[in-house]
Amino acid sequence: MIFSSTKQDWFGNTRRDLIAGLVVALALIPEAIAFSIIAGVDPKVGLYASFCIAVVIAFVGGRPGMISAATGAMALLMVSLVKTHGLDYLLATTVLTGLLQILAGYLKLGNLMSFVSQSVVTGFVNALAILIFLAQLPELTHVPNAVYIMTAAGLGIIYLFPYVPKLGKLIPSPLICILVLTLISQSLGLEIRTVGDMGTLPDTLPFFRLPQFPLNLESLMIVFPYAAALTIVGLLESLMTATIVDDLTDTSSDKNRECKGQGIANIMAGLFGGMAGCAMIGQSIINIKSGGRGRLSTLSAGIFLLIMVVFLSQYLSMIPMAALVAIMIMVSIGTFSWGSVKSLRKHPLSTNIVMVSTVVVVVFTHNLAYGVFVGVLLAALFFANKISRFLIVSSELGESKFTKTYTVRGQVFFNSAERFLGHFNFKEGLEKVTIDVSQAHFWDISAVAALDKVVIKFRREGAIVEVLGLNEASRTIVDRFGIADDPKAVEKLMGGH
Amino acid sequence: MTHPIFACVNGFDPSEAVCDYAAWAARSLSLDVRLIHTLDHQTIDTATSKMTGDLTGNLNLGERDELLEELVEVEHEQNRLLLRRGKIILEKSKRRVEKDGSLNVEKTLLHGRLQQNLVELQNEMSLLVIGRFGQSHQNQKSTSVGHKVEGVIRSLEKPILVVSENFQAPKKIMIAFDASDASMKAVHYLASTGLVTGSEIHLITVGPLAATLHPRLEEARKTLTDSGHKLHQAILDGDVLETLVNYRKSEGIDLTVMGAFSHHWLRNLLMGSMTSQILGQGPGALLLVR
Numbered sequence: 190m191i192f193s194s195t196k197q198d199w200f201g202n203t204r205r206d207l208i209a210g211l212v213v214a215l216a217l218i219p220e221a222i223a224f225s226i227i228a229g230v231d232p233k234v235g236l237y238a239s240f241c242i243a244v245v246i247a248f249v250g251g252r253p254g255m256i257s258a259a260t261g262a263m264a265l266l267m268v269s270l271v272k273t274h275g276l277d278y279l280l281a282t283t284v285l286t287g288l289l290q291i292l293a294g295y296l297k298l299g300n301l302m303s304f305v306s307q308s309v310v311t312g313f314v315n316a317l318a319i320l321i322f323l324a325q326l327p328e329l330t331h332v333p334n335a336v337y338i339m340t341a342a343g344l345g346i347i348y349l350f351p352y353v354p355k356l357g358k359l360i361p362s363p364l365i366c367i368l369v370l371t372l373i374s375q376s377l378g379l380e381i382r383t384v385g386d387m388g389t390l391p392d393t394l395p396f397f398r399l400p401q402f403p404l405n406l407e408s409l410m411i412v413f414p415y416a417a418a419l420t421i422v423g424l425l426e427s428l429m430t431a432t433i434v435d436d437l438t439d440t441s442s443d444k445n446r447e448c449k450g451q452g453i454a455n456i457m458a459g460l461f462g463g464m465a466g467c468a469m470i471g472q473s474i475i476n477i478k479s480g481g482r483g484r485l486s487t488l489s490a491g492i493f494l495l496i497m498v499v500f501l502s503q504y505l506s507m508i509p510m511a512a513l514v515a516i517m518i519m520v521s522i523g524t525f526s527w528g529s530v531k532s533l534r535k536h537p538l539s540t541n542i543v544m545v546s547t548v549v550v551v552v553f554t555h556n557l558a559y560g561v562f563v564g565v566l567l568a569a570l571f572f573a574n575k576i577s578r579f580l581i582v583s584s585e586l587g588e589s590k591f592t593k594t595y596t597v598r599g600q601v602f603f604n605s606a607e608r609f610l611g612h613f614n615f616k617e618g619l620e621k622v623t624i625d626v627s628q629a630h631f632w633d634i635s636a637v638a639a640l641d642k643v644v645i646k647f648r649r650e651g652a653i654v655e656v657l658g659l660n661e662a663s664r665t666i667v668d669r670f671g672i673a674d675d676p677k678a679v680e681k682l683m684g685g686h
Numbered sequence: 687m688t689h690p691i692f693a694c695v696n697g698f699d700p701s702e703a704v705c706d707y708a709a710w711a712a713r714s715l716s717l718d719v720r721l722i723h724t725l726d727h728q729t730i731d732t733a734t735s736k737m738t739g740d741l742t743g744n745l746n747l748g749e750r751d752e753l754l755e756e757l758v759e760v761e762h763e764q765n766r767l768l769l770r771r772g773k774i775i776l777e778k779s780k781r782r783v784e785k786d787g788s789l790n791v792e793k794t795l796l797h798g799r800l801q802q803n804l805v806e807l808q809n810e811m812s813l814l815v816i817g818r819f820g821q822s823h824q825n826q827k828s829t830s831v832g833h834k835v836e837g838v839i840r841s842l843e844k845p846i847l848v849v850s851e852n853f854q855a856p857k858k859i860m861i862a863f864d865a866s867d868a869s870m871k872a873v874h875y876l877a878s879t880g881l882v883t884g885s886e887i888h889l890i891t892v893g894p895l896a897a898t899l900h901p902r903l904e905e906a907r908k909t910l911t912d913s914g915h916k917l918h919q920a921i922l923d924g925d926v927l928e929t930l931v932n933y934r935k936s937e938g939i940d941l942t943v944m945g946a947f948s949h950h951w952l953r954n955l956l957m958g959s960m961t962s963q964i965l966g967q968g969p970g971a972l973l974l975v976r
Binding site: 590591615616617618619620645648649650651652653 | 723725754757758761762763764765766767768769770772773793794795796797798803
């Protein structure tokens, strides 16, 4: 199952997939190095991770064409672990993360993505763009002027090169940016930071090595919290990226398979000396834009990455950081959803609050999981609040003026229970009160409790109370709703709507 | 002004008088009557606590639910009986108001405090008729005004007709005039509505009269005579309250009209005692205009 894929998945788009893979590999290198530095490990840890994850996910992932590798969101979570316990604990954590993600896949947690609304995804994407941009700032502060000039030149090349006739569309402009800036800095002998300054680049292929990790409860207790956080963030980012790729390519993906695939990829990364990673929005977009669609694009990205790193490392280390910074600024600008800023004015306030708070929480905590959690929670609350307005209570006095019939229509649940109570006038001296709830939906125990309260209040005032249609109304109490997949049952529930 | 006249009926002595006065006012003003009966829970709560009077302070398992159930049952029974009683009183009152004439009568039975209910409804009323004793005074007949009625008088902004035991169609009307804005309002109210058409009006001013009083007194006099009322005017000396009470007795006044000060706490405080003293023990009524 996990390895099943069609010929179309692999070879439906061979030429374009290979070219896109090359472009993505180039875009992966700076990030893999940069994120290794964020996490506090050698560049090779990130580069090996990116290779392993990209290659493995090409086979087992649920979303063809999506690029996974070492990511900043994950790197941010492991900083303190690396600082206090070292690399081997990180590798063990990576393996454990993979196991947890596979478990999540079997528990079908991918289906929970349906709770993540569009505004949360938009907020997440914007936050990620901001984080990527912020991650570049250390390279742009307290540096010689040459760096600024080089970065500006790099951005110029990236954005203007595509306008060069013929060549512009054939060769990816980030590649030109790297080539040109490297040549300039080498020929002028500029004293600026290069990739080589970031740490030693690997000169061998990754090899299998079990982490030197004491297998006891104590050490497990150390790594488990990190693994749990990495699991959640990794899956969130992967599944959201999958959603975005789904939208871009107008195809669908298997979210639960993606969970398991991410897990396998992380286990392999951990065993081959790499750090945990997940899907990358920026690189996935580059891949799609460059024409990559199939599994081959992901695989080739991983392989090209390794070839370049291992065999061309002496040239790679000459690349000035300014070139990579320019590329990452381009990625951050391209990832940010500028349309969402414009539509702030058009969208309802609640939607905007969800989006903006997702962004703010992510940017301030540097943890995507918190932001998404806040966004989902807010969206759910706003939704509950909206639905609670679908409640109408009408009343009619009887002939004698001392009887009254209340007719309740709409949704009664925890959030509308208070409003429901407010519709009844307990001041009227009534001998008999009839409450017709046959056209209402009682969604939870709060709703039933609210009705109880109404009945008790009227009874206390001396009235005789009759409730009509409670059976129909309370059928919606979903705990007894073991029928969610039964269309007939849903039909019955929707009766009259 | 098409709002009805509100009449509070409690089922005690003044209730019949309230009905009669309301019917009289409704006919004079060509308005409908709305009868109000309130079931005030404060009195009931005391009764309930007596019935479940367990002072051990001891709670058993599930006591809260049981207690709730018990209280609900007790109150249900009590209020059911009170409701029925209220309904009967309203029916009886309705028949009394409708007795002669073709008045429209509406019945309203409300839970809660009388004062609060009336305040909430005051935008729907044009005049309130209320007996001078509240519910709690049923057993202690006195010359005073019930404290609930006092509360109502203090908090409403509409004209209030406070009545005592027996109805007597007002023939001789006394306006206690002190040239204040409120008393001018009272004058205009009588002149502009048909409430006391064809009655004799006594415009009474008490106190050593300052010159500043004159313009308003003249205005009041003119307003009343212009509207076709037969007017007696007197300027008396002495203690205000005493003088008014005495004048009322000696002249056989059956309706006293006063401007009421709505926002002065001291005046408000005195309003109740003034009302009781002016009403005294005899028949008659007091109209307070704001």
